[in-house]
Amino acid sequence: MRLPPVASRPAAGYLTIKGGAQADTLLKAEAPFAGRVELHAMKSEGGIMKMIQQDKIDVPANGTVTLAPGGMHLMFFDLKNPPAAGAKATVTLTFAKAGAVSVPVEVRAVTGEPAAKDHGSHH
Numbered sequence: 717m718r719l720p721p722v723a724s725r726p727a728a729g730y731l732t733i734k735g736g737a738q739a740d741t742l743l744k745a746e747a748p749f750a751g752r753v754e755l756h757a758m759k760s761e762g763g764i765m766k767m768i769q770q771d772k773i774d775v776p777a778n779g780t781v782t783l784a785p786g787g788m789h790l791m792f793f794d795l796k797n798p799p800a801a802g803a804k805a806t807v808t809l810t811f812a813k814a815g816a817v818s819v820p821v822e823v824r825a826v827t828g829e830p831a832a833k834d835h836g837s838h839h
Contacts, residue, residue, distance in 0.1 A: 717792065718785075719801055721826045727798065729753075729790030729807060729821060732782045735775040741812040742773040742781075749805060751794025758786055767791075775811070801825040 717729045727750075733742065745753040755770040765786075773788060775781050783789045790807070792798075799805040803823045810816045 717790075717799075717805060717807075717821045717823050719798065719823060719825055720795075723795070723798075727792040727795060728785070729792060730783050730785065731790075731819065731821065732780055733773075733775050733809075735777050735779045735781070736814065737777060738813060739777045740775045740814055742775060742809055743812055744810045745790050746808045746810070747792055747805065749796060749798045750792035751796065753807070754791045754793065755788070756791050757788045772812075799823045 717727055720727050729745070742755065745755065747753055755773055756767050757770050758765050759768050760766075770788070773781060773783075781788070801823055805821050805823055806818050807821050808816050808818045
């Protein structure tokens with residue numbers, strides 16, 4: 717999960733979903749620190765990238781779906797007590813066949829880098 721540069725803005729979530737023996741469909745995502753979580757995809761329209769909300773994300777049998785910057789991703793809206801950079805959080809993904817699956821996510825600052833472990837040395 718990438719924290720927003722401004723606290724009042726939504727955060728983005730990225731992960732890779734590995735499909736099982738049967739195809740499945742990601743129907744929704746939930747997180748205790750967000751008022752709502754939406755499934756999104758990026759699409760180019762007239763040379764401008766636009767974020768489009770998705771009703772579902774299909775996961776092929778024995779395949780993978782990557783949610784990454786510039787493509788499909790999760791958007792966390794109405795953040796309430798969001799976890800700090802470097803922390804771990806839990807997101808629950810609900811699939812049509814597999815049901816609810818809780819996954820740990822690493823929280824990163826807007827740069828995408830993990831939080832620095834050593835704050836003692838500065839350049």
